[in-house]
Amino acid sequence: MASLGSVDMSGSVVTTIESGTFLSTSAIEAFPRSLSDRWGTRETKVRELIAAKMKTQNEVSYIYKELLRAMISSFNNVNYIDSENKVVNIKCIHANAERAVAKLKQENNIILPILSISQTVSDNDDSRRRQSSLLVHEKYWDAEKNRAFRVLSFAPRPVNIKYQIHIWTKYMADMDEILEQIRLKFNPEMIVPTAYSTLTKGYIDSEEDVGTITAGDKEARVLKKTISVTVRTYIPSPKFLYTSTGKIEKFKVEI
16 A cells, blocks of 8 residues: 555555545545535535526515615714704705706795705725635524524625715704714714614715705705715625525515
C-alpha cells in the first residue's frame, strides 16, 4: 500500500483509502471530507433551487412605499409656536414641490407652516454590494409551534433613495423653529424604522433656500426651503423556508 501524499508518473498527487484504491486529487475533491464540505455541496444545490423558484415568482417588497410612509411619520411631530405662544403641530404630506405650489395658489384655506416630502431618485450603492450568490441565513421563531425555522435568501440589494423635504412658512421665525427641529433629528443621521429594518439611516445632503413664492391672492408671500436627504437601505430578496427534509418552500410572515 502506497504512502499518503505520493506522486504518480503524471505528477498528480495521489492518496490511499482503506481499500487500497488510488485516487487523484481531482477525484478526492469530489468527495466531501467534512461537515463543512457536505454543507458546501448542499448550499450550492439550495442556491440553485432558490434561483429556480425566483424565476417563476414575482415578488415585490414594497420597500419604497414603506420608506416613504416612515419618512412622513418621522416628521409628523414637528411643531411651531404661534402668536399666542401655543405649540401647534405641523402637518406633513406627500407632495412634490410643483404640486404643493399649485395647491397654495388654488386654495386659500391651506394652513401654514406645512411640510411636504417627495422622493426624487434612487440608485445602487456599490460600496455596500455583496455577491449575488451569497446566501443569508436567518432564524424565525414561531410562537404558535414553539420552534425556530431556518430562513434563507439571497443577499439584499443596497440602494440609496433620495428625498426632498419642503418647508413652507409665512414667517422667518417659524422657518427657524422648524429647521432647528429637523436638524436635531439628523445627529448626524436619522433612524428611519420600517417593517423590514429598525436600523435604516438617513443623512442630510444639502439645504437650498428657495426664497419666496407668490400664492393665493398674489399678495401673500410664502417662504420655502428644501432639504435633500439620502436614505441608505436594502431591497430585500424573497425569503424561503429550509425544511428538515431539505425542501425549499416560500416563506411568508406578517410583519
